[in-house]
Amino acid sequence: MLTYKFEDFKTYLKNKNVLITTHAHVDIDGAASCYIFKIFFTSYFKNEAALVLPEFSKSTRDFLEKVSQKFRELSFSFNDEFDISNIDVILVLDTNNLAQVSIFDKLNISNAEIPFIFIDHHLNLKKDYKNNLSSLNIINEQVSSTSEIIFELCEFFNFKLEFPYKFLLISAILTDSGFFKYGNNDTIKRISRLLDDQLDFQEILSTLEFEQDISEKLARIKALQRLKLIRSKDWLIGMTHVGSFEAGVAALLINIGLDVSIVYSEKKTTFRISTRAKKRVCIKTGLHLGKILQEVAEECEGSGGGHDGAASLNGKNDLKKILNKIIEKIKQILK
Ligand SMILES: [Mn+2]
CATH class of the missing domain: 3.10.310.40 (Diaminopimelate Epimerase; Chain A, domain 1)
Known part of the structure; x- marks a missing residue:
């Protein structure tokens, strides 16, 4: 894992306010990793974090609706209000390709000269983007989901996750790993660490079943x-x-x-x-x-x-x- 980068990451983010976003047609991994990262960031650093996500895919919408019925205490808000002049750095999760990140155009971020960092598990395109703090990027193709990187981050800093958050992470890891098909030993070990007695694996699986429309x-x-x-x-x-x-x-x-x-x-x-x-x-x-x-x-x-x-x-x-x-x-x- 990329834990050697986590300390640098912490040092850099310590006094920063962040904007968190992901790729268009947000999938479950994109939504869950951004949401949990925000929870971790705001509780750990006590700084401000704005979560701004583009439109969701249909299965993500269906999934989040089921989850919010199951866990009434979860209040999903994916479009925080924020003042761009207040943002020190942008965290882009689940992609390292800016062409897939619509919010940069929408908010005219390239002109605002705000630095950004990628946290991702896709092939590292190694594009030389202006304002990308590439030494702080956490990109690991060996991991089957971004949610696993976020989970490792939480574990590394001893951040305890409530069980609805674990439910979200497990769901994201399962879908992105093709229910372990594209995973490895670490994928299974992480799921095993996330599953606690309050969580029922079969219940998670049934939440991830989607009826196709016509x-x-x-x-x-x-x-x-x-x-x-x-x-x-x-x-x-x-x-x-x-x-x-x-x-x-x-x-x-x-x-x-x-x-x-x-x-x-x-x-x-x-x-x-x-x-x-x-x-x-x-x-x-x-x-x-x-x-x-x-x-x-x-x-x-x-x-x-x-x-x-x-x-x-x-x-x-x-x-x-x-x-x-x-x-x-x-x-x-x-x-
Ligand atoms: Mn993903």
Whole structure:
């Protein structure tokens, strides 16, 4: 873990007021890690922290609604009022790609010259951002969720978490680790430390079950009807397109037996590509979808990145060319 950075982090944050935010289409890990970090920060340092999150994904909204019914004492507020001149530093959680952080544009933060720090578990893009205090970034791709980094931070500073907070962290770790599928020994150990007698694992699992609405069901079925199969030696790559739900469809394709999946959706001038690969394929061949999409993104004024087995790209201009590039690069590695 990156605990050696925690002391520097503490020294730096000691007298600072912070703004905490995350990527667009906030997932459960983004919401939980930001929320718990705020709780930790305000109780530990007694400084001010403003939490400002962009729009949530549907499953995040559903999840938080269930959680707030379960724990009436939790009062979620994700859009604190604040005075920007009062903010000393911004903490960006669960991404290290500014293109995914809408609040920077919205608040004109780049012009305000406020320094910022990333806490994240995605591939470190190592972008040379002006005002990023990169030596304080805590970015570790070996951890399956940002919530685990926040949990380690709490443990390191002996900050005791109330059980509703543990419930949130466990839920975030489970969803981001694909219910341990992308996790490692440490993922399981952290969950084990978080589970106390007041928490029931089965109850957490049932809170994380979501019924798909009709539009998502249709998107999944249409995606399968449009599936194009590409074979590279004994590996099967599947490609299809949808109007939305790319990520869920990409995961679905892996579940039905594809080794690698590419799912795109095209808007008027922009497009989005979601990719997935079986863990076994990544380990065996060295395939890293996050790296491939990051490379390709530079050619389409886009931004891309992610993990070895799950990555996405937002771009514009020449979707066809970009898809061919991605397929070529994947094939080259799978050969
Ligand atoms: Mn995450």
